[in-house]
Amino acid sequence: MKINQxxxxxxLTLSLDxxxxxxxxxxxxxxxxxxxxxxxxxxxxxxxxxNYISSAGLGVFISHLQRFQDANVKLVFFNMQEKVHNVFEIxxxxxxxxxxxxxxxxxxI
Amino acid sequence: xxxxxxxxxxxHNLKVVRDFVSSYLAAYGLSDLQLNQIILAVDEVVxxxxxxxxxxxxxxxxxxxxxxxxxxxxxxxxDDSKSSYQPSLYKEPDLQEHIRVGKxxxxxxxxxxxxxxxxxxxxxxxxxxxxxxxRIG
Numbered sequence: 001m002k003i004n005q006x007x008x009x010x011x012l013t014l015s016l017d018x019x020x021x022x023x024x025x026x027x028x029x030x031x032x033x034x035x036x037x038x039x040x041x042x043x044x045x046x047x048x049x050x051n052y053i054s055s056a057g058l059g060v061f062i063s064h065l066q067r068f069q070d071a072n073v074k075l076v077f078f079n080m081q082e083k084v085h086n087v088f089e090i091x092x093x094x095x096x097x098x099x100x101x102x103x104x105x106x107x108x109i
Numbered sequence: 110x111x112x113x114x115x116x117x118x119x120x121h122n123l124k125v126v127r128d129f130v131s132s133y134l135a136a137y138g139l140s141d142l143q144l145n146q147i148i149l150a151v152d153e154v155v156x157x158x159x160x161x162x163x164x165x166x167x168x169x170x171x172x173x174x175x176x177x178x179x180x181x182x183x184x185x186x187x188d189d190s191k192s193s194y195q196p197s198l199y200k201e202p203d204l205q206e207h208i209r210v211g212k213x214x215x216x217x218x219x220x221x222x223x224x225x226x227x228x229x230x231x232x233x234x235x236x237x238x239x240x241x242x243x244r245i246g
Contacts, residue, residue, distance in 0.1 A: 019127075022156040023120040029213075052127070052145070054152050055217035062204070063213040083145040090146075090223050091216055096204060 003031055011107070012037060015046040020057030029060045038071040044106045048079035053087050061097065074098065078106035113174040116155075118163040118188075126155050126173065133175045134182070139245055147243055150224040151184055153217040154239055162190035162237070180246050181226075186239045193232040194239070 001024035002017040020028060037043060045061075061075070068075050077099040080088075088094045100106050114129050116122040127148050134144055155171060163169040172187040199222070202215050221228055227242040 019124065021120075021123050021127075021152060022160060023123055052148075054123075054149060054156065055214070055220055056156065058216060059213040062207050062216075063211045065208045066211055083141050086142050086145070087149060087220070090220055092204060096208065 001027055003027060005031075007040070010041040011044060012040040012042070013044040013046055015049065017049040019052035020050060020060075021052065021054045022056035025054075025056040025060050028057065029063075032060065032064045038068070038073055040073060042074045042076060042106075042109070043068065044103070045075070045077045046079050046103065047077055047081065047084060050081065050084055053084050058087070058091065058093060062093070065097070074109060076100060076106045076109055078103050112176060113172070115170050115172050117167045118159045118165055118169040118171065119167050120156065120159055120165060122159070123152055123156055127152055129173065130175065130184070134245075137177065137182075137245060143245065146224045147182060147245075150221045150241055150243070151186075153221050154186055154241065157194065157217060158186065158188050158190065158237075158239070162192050162194065163188060177245075180244055182243045182245050184241050186241075188237050189235050190237060191235060193237045194230050196228070196230050 001020060004015040004017065006013040014031060018024065065075060075098065077097065078101065080099055085094065085099065088099065098109065111129065112133060116125055130148050130151050131144065134147065158171055159165060174185045176183050199218055202219055207215065225241045225243050229240040231238050
């Protein structure tokens with residue numbers, strides 16, 4: 001699992017590359033826990049190269065969502081592969097999180 | 110084709126388990142979605158056994174055996190941990206509440222229960238067996 005970062009003045013984009021499981025999710029949790037993440041208006045999660053997610057990966061996003069909302073930071077997922085989106089759907093998380101098809105739509109939010 | 114493996118209780122072996130299940134199922138022509146779901150369900154049970162039941166003690170082992178009979182995929186996962194999972198204590202998670210309190214865990218078995226057709230846990234003495242079943246096709 002690799003996490004690449006890109007920033008603009010208002011937006012932090014994390015591009016996830018690989019498999020997000022109970023082993024690798026610790027890395028993502030560390031990134032999202034950093035206080036400076038809350039300095040941005042939006043945190044975009046590019047899922048194009050995210051090939052797999054388990055409940056541990058979902059749990060990281062679930063556990064940070066309220067903190068982001070309280071700080072008025074939007075968390076937006078884009079470019080999600082169908083099989084990864086399906087895992088969000090099985091739990092009903094697709095209705096509780098913002099998932100859009102493309103980077104353009106994520107940027108426009 | 111390998112239909113059994115033994116792994117030590119390290120979370121680094123989760124990838125080994127996923128690759129094992131994936132390579133066994135490769136011959137059956139499943140859709141990407143169904144293949145991913147089955148791999149996920151196995152991964153969730155194995156992660157629970159490694160992390161919660163065996164406390165990531167690498168001197169402990171899990172034995173996995175897969176089979177396919179009449180279009181039903183079955184996997185058996187055995188261990189000798191002192192604590193065994195009690196399915197009767199399972200509660201459907203309230204995701205809104207998980208989000209509100211920032212809870213990290215507690216949705217893995219929900220995925221397993223929603224994906225697989227049948228989930229069984231049995232304990233004999235200190236020996237635990239989990240069996241997962243899924244009709245394919």
